[in-house]
Amino acid sequence: MSNLSQIMNSQKSPWYVLSLLILAGESAYILPFVLTRIFRPTVLMAFSLDNLHLGLCFTVYGIVALLSYLFGGPLADKFPPRKLIAVALWMTALGGLVYATFPGYTVLSILYGYWGFTTIFLFWAPMIKATRVWGGATSQGKAFGFLEGGRGLVGALFGAMGVLIFSLFITSEITEVSLSESRAAFRQVILVSSGIVALVGLLVWFFMKLDHQTEKEIILAKITRSQIQRVLRLPSVWLLMIIILCAYVGYKITDVFSLYARDVMFYDQVKSAQVGTFLLFIRPVIGVLIGIVADRSQTTFWLVVGFVVSFTGALLFALGLISASSTALFFISILVVATGVYAARSLYFAVMQNGQIPLVLTGTAVGLISLIGFTPDIFAGPAMGYLLDNSPGIKGHQHVFWMLVVFSFIGGIAAWYYFRLYPKNMEH
16 A cells, blocks of 8 residues: 555645546536526426426436445546546437427436436545545545535536526516426526536546556555445445435435425515526635645544534525525525535545545445435435425425534534544544
8 A cells, every 4th residue: 555655644635637627526516416506496397297206307317326425436436537527418418409399397307316316326436536536645535625616616607508598588678488488598507507517527538647657546446345345444434425425415405495485485486596506606706715724633523513504504594594685694594505415515535534535445445435424315315305395384394404414413413423433633
């Protein structure tokens, strides 16, 4: 492992490699998730869905993703990240062409299953591993904070571009827009997004190259059962499963803010989409700030802080304190929830090195951790859909935020235990 330690200590990939990772890291999820987060009311109308059926599409994605985490993790330890990431982006962009035809519920479910394969099996673990290599021994917080923050900025720019394109193609009064007009405008958003995702794939293929020695050191010819057992024996792996599961529930719940704007604050389609975009612009600021702060102190401590903040913000919504008359409080509360959720999300992979997870087995560890950590892809969508559809208006939204209160509390306890077990930013 001495060569690997050397890489972790001295090898520093150029900044443009991290920039490509950031671009790729968000582009892969624009079509299945970001557009829905920003245009949720429009998506429900254009595809003739209710919240529960949209949630079930995410469940299909989650089930395929679950298997993909398990088998895709070891794949990332056997092939160069660049090739896996580029192919994943091209395949994801192809799915956008189907999405733009506004298929029925059955085909849409299959499409989400396909995206579960392209964005996870070929993509997820290689992205995390490449980021960890970039961060070296001393900049894990910065690497993952910048990755998360940068992804947030890319998502926000996609969101702003999407809202602009959508509004350009809406010619009637926004309150009187027809289904066909909504679809025509949203189709343009989908097609432009798909083209950009394919282009990012090309950039990754040609420019995201590691030097030959590093590439050789981080790839294993074969993953053995004993290596998998070695990863499973680490307490950090089991704690990260719980931490990521709880933080990811929080991230999924941020999807409802644009819907909250429509249902509770009574905003129109464009204004509610702008709330979703506002949220995306918070993410880069939090990611970058928390990454820099974490590297200068204790990454594990700031992970705990993230959960405490999201717990506090969730309580404001869960207690029903935010109504149509409290616009300022609405935006402040979004800011509090988003700060906590994005801080936890920025740091949960940054603490892998603290937890003594070997660099060469990063892909395998990420696959095993993600198998449990990202199960909200299966249950969070339908759970939120059920709560929202069964209690229309503010009541349903309160129920969703009580869900966030509970998961933030559990995640905070697991993060505290991780902090006590691995207090220092260790080299190994």
